[in-house]
Amino acid sequence: MSAVINPQELTGLSEQEVSQRLQAEGYNELPASDRRNIWGIIWEIASEPIFLLLLGCGGIYLFLGDAQEALILLGFVLFIVGINLYQEQKTEKSLEALRDLSSPRALVIRDGERKRIAGREVxxxxxIVIAEGDRIPADGILLWSTHLTVDESLLTGESLPVRKVAIDESLPLPINRAGGDDLPYVYSGTLVVQGQAIIEVQATGSKTEMGKIGKALQTIEQEDSKLQRETRQIVKQLTILAIAICIIAVVIYGITRGDWLHGVLAGLALGMAILPNEIPVVLAIFLALGAWRFSLQNVLTRRIPVVETLGSATVLCVDKTGTLTLNQMTVQQLFVYQEGSQNPAFYDLTLHEREALPEDFHRLIEYGILASRKDPFDPMEKALKLVGSQLLAGTEHLHDDWNTLREYPLSGELRAMSCVWEPIAGGAKEIAAKGAPEAIADLCHFSPEMLTDLEIQANIMAASGLRVLGVAKGSLSAHSSRHQPPADGSLPLRQHDFDFEFIGLVGLADPVRASVAPAIAECYQAGIRVVMITGDYPSTAQNIAKQIGLTSGEVITG
Incomplete structure (x- = not known):
């Protein structure tokens, strides 16, 4: 396999090979636990000692001739079984529907032709041909790609997409792992954020990274909750006590009065008075109410004892990305050098939500958008385009009618990308670049003093929990002291062949969900300790912790 491949020459597998591999290896499906049917759920409920207690009590009352008490107890049994059955069957059906919806489709190359099939048939x-917005259906390796970035937060928990490159047979294959830039591996369930690629499938179904996780989860044995164990112990002890008292009462009654029949009846009545017939009903109702409250928050409760498990929690560990935050980037801070002045200008959008953006910052947003794709899928590019539509609408700084001539993607050597645009009215080409601040500084040929000043400002913004991007404006001059443009008038091969002017920095934040801070406060009121787990820098984690009201500034790294 080569790093330079003509996609049109790839033929893929034949239908016969596909059929043979489907028979030998099975469909591309994640391992799923056996779906419990209605009789299995009923048997699980009925085998609980506390429900057997109700049935036994009802039978005894019926034997004693007290039909009213017997019917009440047996009615309680049916009521409890009905609540549990309804809740668990409803959850099973919802989970089954979600499994059907989560199965992606795939565009494959077979017998030299492209065809779209169900993901389970891969x-x-x-x-497989993948493009922006596609959910990758299986683990594979890149044969060919262009500007490919993938959101692997499903496996790594990190919201920022990672850059992918095609394999190069002249280099040894890197370690196969999720996360990290410039790797040739893609994984089932991850999302293509930008670019296009062709991958060769290496693993399907339970052999994928996602399948291994599902397989490991299946090895976990279902355990009884603490409440179930304690109620069983109580029922056992009370039953033994009731039988002992019943026998004693029967013996005493029979010996003292000589009426053994009435002695048996009196002993049974005394034993029934000791047994806690109401406990099963109360427990079932409160747990069912808990499951119902969960459903109002769009949480599925597959097994009702989960309610009790959650209620007994004392420590809550949560991931940051996508859990505490929205997993959506927004522009929060801007930093530029003012025109004709050496004094930097700083602007925090969160402090001026209803104000017009000062003119000094228009060019920074303008070229940040121009350094992005026209129809972006990357969260940061989306954020730039959104803030532009909100703050630059009606100005000359938006160029939706311009055409993209060329894109220079990020690389391992230069963590910046550039776009060359052709104005619809003609004239000089416009070049814009964005990327890591140090990469933009490299393109702009910063002096050591300028680079030090830039690092100070970038670190200040990063300490606020922001992702920092540098933005620059490029030009292609025939009189450049650094570069000689191509003689035939074509575009240069490298970004370094342009002359760049530094414009400023953009700070983007992954906003905290509005409901997080109140939820954290409720946890503390309930005596639950909250621990945030993230792969971000400690300063970013501390900033998020302050925003959500997470007490204790202790940070553990490792």
Whole structure:
């Protein structure tokens, strides 16, 4: 396999090979636990000692001739079984529907032709064409790609997409792991954020990274909750006590009065008075109410004892990305050098939500958008385009009618990308670049003193929990002291062949969900300690912790 491949020459597997591999390896489906049917759920409920107690008590009352008490107890049994059955069956159906919706479709190359199939029909060795917005259906390796970035937060928990490159047979293959830039591996369930690629499937179903996680979860044995164990112990002890008292009462009554029949009846009545017939009903109702409250928050409760488990929690560990935050980037801070002045200008959008953006910052947003794709899928590019539509609408700084001539993607050597645009009215080409501040400084040929000043400002913004991007304006001059443009008038091969002017920095934040701070406060009121787990820098984690009201500034790294 080569790093330079003509996609039109790929033929893929034949239908016969696909059929053979489907028979040998099975469909591309994640391992799923056996779906419990209605009789299995009923048996699980009925086998609980506390419900057997109700049935036994009802039978005894019926034997004693007290039909009213017997019917009440048996009615309680049916009521409890009905509540549990309804809740668990409803959850099973919802989970089944979610499994059907989560199965992606795939565009494969077979017998030299492209065809779209169900994701479950993908086999090892298939060639799959992926593009922006696609959910990757299987683990694979990149044969060909262009500007490909993938959101792997499903596996790594990090919201920022990672850059992918096609394999190069002249280099040894890197370690196969999720996360990290410039790797040739893609994984089932991850989302293509930008670019296009062709992958060769290496693993399907339970052999994928996602499948291994599901398989490991299946090895976990279902355990009884603490409440279930304690109620069983109580029922056992009270039953033994009731039987002992019943026998004693029967013996005493029979010996003292000589009427053994009435002695048996009196002993049974005394034993029934000791047994806690109401406990099963109360427990079932409160747990069912808990499951119902969960459903109001769009949380599925597959097994009702989960309610009790959650209620007994004392420590809550939560991921930051996508859990505490929205997993959506927004522009929060801007930093530029004012025109004709050496004094920097700083602007925090959160402090001026209803104000017009000062003119000094228009060019920074303008070229940040120009350094992005026209129809972006990347969260940061989306954020730039959104803030532009909100703050630059009606100005000359938006150029939706311009055409993209060329894109220079990020690389391992230069963590910046550039776009060359052709204005619709003609004239000089416009070049814009964005990327890591140090990469933009490299393109702009900063002096050591300028680079030090830039690092100070970038660190200040990063300490606020922001992702910092540098933005620059480029030009292609025939009189450049650094570069000689191509003689035929074509565009240069490298970003370094342009002359760049530094414009400023953009700070983007992954906003905290509005409901997080009140939820954290409720946890503390309930005596629950909250721990945030993240792969971000400690300063970013501390900033998020302050925003959500997480007490204790202790940070543990490792």
């Amino acid at each position: 086999v090892r060795g298939d060639l």
